[in-house]
Amino acid sequence: MTGYFVQAFIYLIAAVIAVPLAKKFGLGSVLGYLIAGVIIGPVTGLVGKETVTIQHFAEFGVVMMLFLVGLELEPKMLWQMRHRLLGLGGLQVALTTGLITIIAMVFGQPWQTALAIGLIFSLSSTAIVLQTFNEKGLSKTQGGQNAFSVLLMQDIAVIPMLAFIPMLALPEIADAAASLKEASEHHQELSLVSGLPSWAYALAILASIVGVIVTGHYLSRPLFHYVASSHLREIFVATALMLVVGIAALMSLVGLSPALGTFLAGVVLANSEFKHELESNIEPFKGLLLGLFFITVGAGINFSIFADNLVVILGLTLLVMLSKAAILWLLAMIFKINNSDRWLFALSLAQAGEFGFVLLSFTMAQHVIAPDVAAILQLVVALSMFLTPVLFIAFDKIILPRYRDAINQMEFDDIDDCGTVIIAGAGRFGQIVNRLLVANGIKTVMLDHEATQIENMRRIEIKSYFGDATRPDLLHTAGIDDALMFVVAIDNIDNSVALTHHIKKSHPKLTVLSRSFDKGHSYALRQAGADFTINETYHSALELGAEVMRKAGLHPFFVEHKKTLFAQVEQDASDDLYQKWSNSEEEQYGSDYQKLFIRLEQAIKSAMGRDRLDKHSASERGWTPPPKGYDKKL
Amino acid sequence: MSQSKILVLFAHPSLHRSEANAPIFQQACEFDFVTAVDLYAEYPRLNIDIDREQQRLLAHDIVIFQFPIYWYSTPAILKEWQDLVLEYGFAYGQDGNQLKGKTFLCAVTAGGSVEAYRQGGHNNFTVRELFRPLEQTAIMTGMHYLPPLTLFGSRTATDENRLPLHLQHWTTTLDMLHEGQIDIQRADSFITLNDYLTDKTMGIEKYHSKEVGPDNLEQEDNR
Structure with missing residues (x-):
């Protein structure tokens, strides 16, 4: 022996x-x-x-x-x-x-x-x-x-x-x-x-x-x-x-x-x-x-x-x-x-x-x-x-x-040449991402750790594979080394952060796009290195809110404009909020963060309200007519 | 002599099908004195950022709209851009003189041939005539207007190998604008800028041999 x-x-x-x-x-x-x-x-x-x-x-x-x-x-x-x-x-x-x-x-x-x-x-x-x-x-x-x-x-x-x-x-x-x-x-x-x-x-x-x-x-x-x-x-x-x-x-x-x-x-x-x-x-x-x-x-x-x-x-x-x-x-x-x-x-x-x-x-x-x-x-x-x-x-x-020289002239890349996109998580979120990409001829590899989920997908002829995406060796065989981008859409919050962290560490050049459940999750993903995060409910909630405004009799184009503005102000503030969140080590939603959040709400409100004062407002800035009688002064 | 900075605002809603505009835009990107903006890429939802666009205008001396002609005018996003960015108090009206003294040019591609764009042709009017609204917008905002640099018959330009010559006109135009060597008053008498460039007495040949000072050619727009 x-x-x-x-x-x-x-x-x-x-x-x-x-x-x-x-x-x-x-x-x-x-x-x-x-x-x-x-x-x-x-x-x-x-x-x-x-x-x-x-x-x-x-x-x-x-x-x-x-x-x-x-x-x-x-x-x-x-x-x-x-x-x-x-x-x-x-x-x-x-x-x-x-x-x-x-x-x-x-x-x-x-x-x-x-x-x-x-x-x-x-x-x-x-x-x-x-x-x-x-x-x-x-x-x-x-x-x-x-x-x-x-x-x-x-x-x-x-x-x-x-x-x-x-x-x-x-x-x-x-x-x-x-x-x-x-x-x-x-x-x-x-x-x-x-x-x-x-x-x-x-x-x-x-x-x-x-x-x-x-x-x-x-x-x-x-x-x-x-x-x-x-x-x-x-x-x-x-x-x-x-x-x-x-x-x-x-x-x-x-x-x-x-x-x-x-x-x-x-x-x-x-x-x-x-x-x-x-x-x-x-x-x-x-x-x-x-x-x-x-x-x-x-x-x-x-x-x-x-x-x-x-x-x-x-x-x-x-x-x-x-x-x-x-x-x-x-x-x-x-x-x-x-x-x-x-x-x-x-x-x-x-x-x-x-x-x-x-x-x-x-x-x-x-x-x-x-x-x-x-x-x-x-x-x-x-x-x-x-x-x-x-x-x-x-x-x-x-x-x-x-x-x-001859090579330089031939460097235009074909669409065919772009690698695959790996989608971790074949749930309700990953599926929609996958459908959009596949419908546009972008190659994808979708992974899920639930065999039944994969079977359901296969039944409707959507190509997907069984496997735990949080395991490095599986990611390797799924082709992460040649992958174009990586979509994290797994439904476990801790695992999704850990996965994002792991990918950014092992493949720093790979673009990682992650789905988040809420603000805190999106910050954690951002800290883990995600290049892009999106809250899974944010845009649907905005759409629903917009539908309420339309149903309340507001003009659809006006509503669209308000919605875009809302998202814009929120986007601008999110960097500040993230900084506050990541700086405060102990109390991540401490009083500083709360103050900032309240300020964000006020910013949104004032951006929305401004046009009622009939000035050049941020929201109604586009298409504002010139003041009455302006042509006499030209 | 001051060297001018050029802003190219490019609008093409289906760039993947473009044969002429894509290389034209690509070429503009090569110059370090040109800021080339793909408007549809930057504002895919037509949500134009008014502040950013006005800052861009202020930072440049020459404004170029580059686009394929859609129904005798610009693609929608460029009209949206005009409606939003050329604000009262900025581009016109009381204190609205921020664009005064700049130069404005349209670099366009037309599907029809040059014969179509004249009285009696399919399109009945010259491109110069059809772009009167843009010309008047330039006048209203105090900008010098140049006749459009036009590639006619653009659908077959690549097949008939006419694109290289047009690209040459395009780079010459950018170079001359940068050096301030286009005689705006003289150019005004031509239907297209191409005619001005290829005119024996002015243009390409002269550009390389003799420098034309623009200082004494400044024209004042009186309204």
């Missing part, structure tokens, strides 16, 4: 030290984990052979990652992107695989191994690239968006690759089903299908896939709903884990890739109201396991191999990156990605990716690539990833200045 604690501590402390440092130097978290692994593995020798066992366990992080990738992929969005995905992404994967395969064959690898290497190097690093795009604000550029399509296609392509690679292990490739089956026998301890004839095997596979889809579509909702109504956070986490682990288990039992199963489940659940809650619950597990995975990769790096093959590894890395960049450049030309965007597209995706590690350990286990070759290739993958930040720096310092 003590041994486990010590080991866990070594892994954790390495990550805790290395990852933030790597991020600080612009290397990204994946490289941070790799460096941490290198330090505790080959450099200091703190960890040893157990890394291989841990790596198999950590591979589950990849399964979770694909579940999350699936969750982000609404079928509708996939359909809209189909040309870019299949055209650009598909061609990138196919051409790069082809070119690298040929290169590998030139180096004397058998074609099966060469093809596996081609597949491995056709992938780029989603983790590094997307993170760097976000950090450098390149996500919305043409190059960035096209790179995203390619990365997405690559992430999807991993799934068939995982299914396909075992077939390369066999010298004679018979029918797919049989080899798949044998491959599964090869590395699974437990299998439901080992003794079945191939038709029954195919049926079992079909049944489990249909099972995942049907379960995800019809059974998950009542299940999550039931769990959510218990209001126990950890049970929801347990349910989310149970879902992912369960699907992975089922897929393994029938000899399919667990990653494929969870990816499917993710896509099925992408439209669910529990999407963001699921994401925020799985995300930390995925992050930690993936991190652990990269640490074990780093720890497994053999420096003697690196030293012995220094020239080969450096040469191969450059060759791979040049080949990838050349194909990306060619595709960018065909797909009319121009100027600096073409450079960005070609340079950003020129590295190999984290899936390269996954596929490498997988191909080794499947005896597709010999261990000594794999060890060298692993170093090539890692080195190409290490070089990526250098390429981004080159893009910033060399490429971009050359195209600066």
Whole structure:
């Protein structure tokens, strides 16, 4: 037991030290984990052979990652992107695989191994690239968006690759089903299908896939709903884990890739109201396991191999990156990605990716690539990833200045480009805000912590998600980092103030608009940093008052004018009142505040009354006729 | 020579559909001696702040209304602005001389062609004639009136690539007003300010070669 604690501590402390440092130097978290692994593995020798066992366990992080990738992929969005995905992404994967395969064959690898290497190097690093795009604000550029399509296609392509690679292990490739089956026998301890004839095997596979889809579509909702109504956070986490682990288990039992199963489940659940809650619950597990995975990769790096093959590894890395960049450049030309965007597209995706590690350990286990070759290739993958930040720096310092003028001319933003508005609280207030925004084509994400409320909204086809908006991790998955604005419309006074405070602290640039219940609440929100507050009853009360005045026989236009004036005087005084309120620490509604409030009432009264004295009054100032007989003096 | 400050009061109720006025306004925003105000943005409910608008008038020497012509006149908010801001005792009447000596210009876009805006054309009158109420308002408040800077056929100006020339006229106008180099008396004989600018003897060519002193051209409005 003590041994486990010590080991866990070594892994954790390495990550805790290395990852933030790597991020600080612009290397990204994946490289941070790799460096941490290198330090505790080959450099200091703190960890040893157990890394291989841990790596198999950590591979589950990849399964979770694909579940999350699936969750982000609404079928509708996939359909809209189909040309870019299949055209650009598909061609990138196919051409790069082809070119690298040929290169590998030139180096004397058998074609099966060469093809596996081609597949491995056709992938780029989603983790590094997307993170760097976000950090450098390149996500919305043409190059960035096209790179995203390619990365997405690559992430999807991993799934068939995982299914396909075992077939390369066999010298004679018979029918797919049989080899798949044998491959599964090869590395699974437990299998439901080992003794079945191939038709029954195919049926079992079909049944489990249909099972995942049907379960995800019809059974998950009542299940999550039931769990959510218990209001126990950890049970929801347990349910989310149970879902992912369960699907992975089922897929393994029938000899399919667990990653494929969870990816499917993710896509099925992408439209669910529990999407963001699921994401925020799985995300930390995925992050930690993936991190652990990269640490074990780093720890497994053999420096003697690196030293012995220094020239080969450096040469191969450059060759791979040049080949990838050349194909990306060619595709960018065909797909009319121009100027600096073409450079960005070609340079950003020129590295190999984290899936390269996954596929490498997988191909080794499947005896597709010999261990000594794999060890060298692993170093090539890692080195190409290490070089990526250098390429981004080159893009910033060399490429971009050359195209600066062209970029400046294109800076008119489309409405499409504006981010989403997050609305916390789907009650009577949040709903109206949401309806107005959605009707005007502004994207919104509405969150509420009452599952029944969300169900009611969904029934009338208003998109909203289950989740407690006061939790930072949920806000993260709901997209607060790219959000345009944040509307606080939750009905708990203390929570709304705390939420406003938290958002302004973690995202100071984000505009926060909060609903208040009364004056005191609006002051508290203002103190918490809200950019705009509005009293939920103020304007309706004014409208009702105005209606009374109209019913009493006053002219509607006159009434409108008085109402505006009332609101104006109140607005002008509210700053004073707030200052008094926030300065008096003990007694916030003390005598000073009361005096000020009475003065405000008098100001309103005098503003309203002035025109009765038939002077140039504030309220009746507009459209006052000149004095009688004025034209004689002109 | 004193350099004049310019106030551009812009009124366009559906800016998102604008092809001509939006770039014209945008260009005005570029000058540091121009205060460009989008009236519909500032007063979406037409609740014009009289004090603020009068302060603005006092702080500038040249007042420009920029708008697309709506029924031979300004969009509603500019009429509202006149009704509210040009108060008795401020702009006219007893002690109402705060605008005296300033210069007033309309920078407009017209849907119809220049042929339409003349006797016998669709619109029967020139823009100069149609804007008589504004001209008289300027006279009444003691301001020098300039004929309107007009982009005719504005609906097709972008398609026919006529906008760049108009934008050039617009910046020249702003520059010349700022430098006090528009001959107000001479300009008065033209139907549009564009005619004055492109006139061989006065205007663009002359602007860059020779400086025209405005001091001796001061005109007094006697009513």
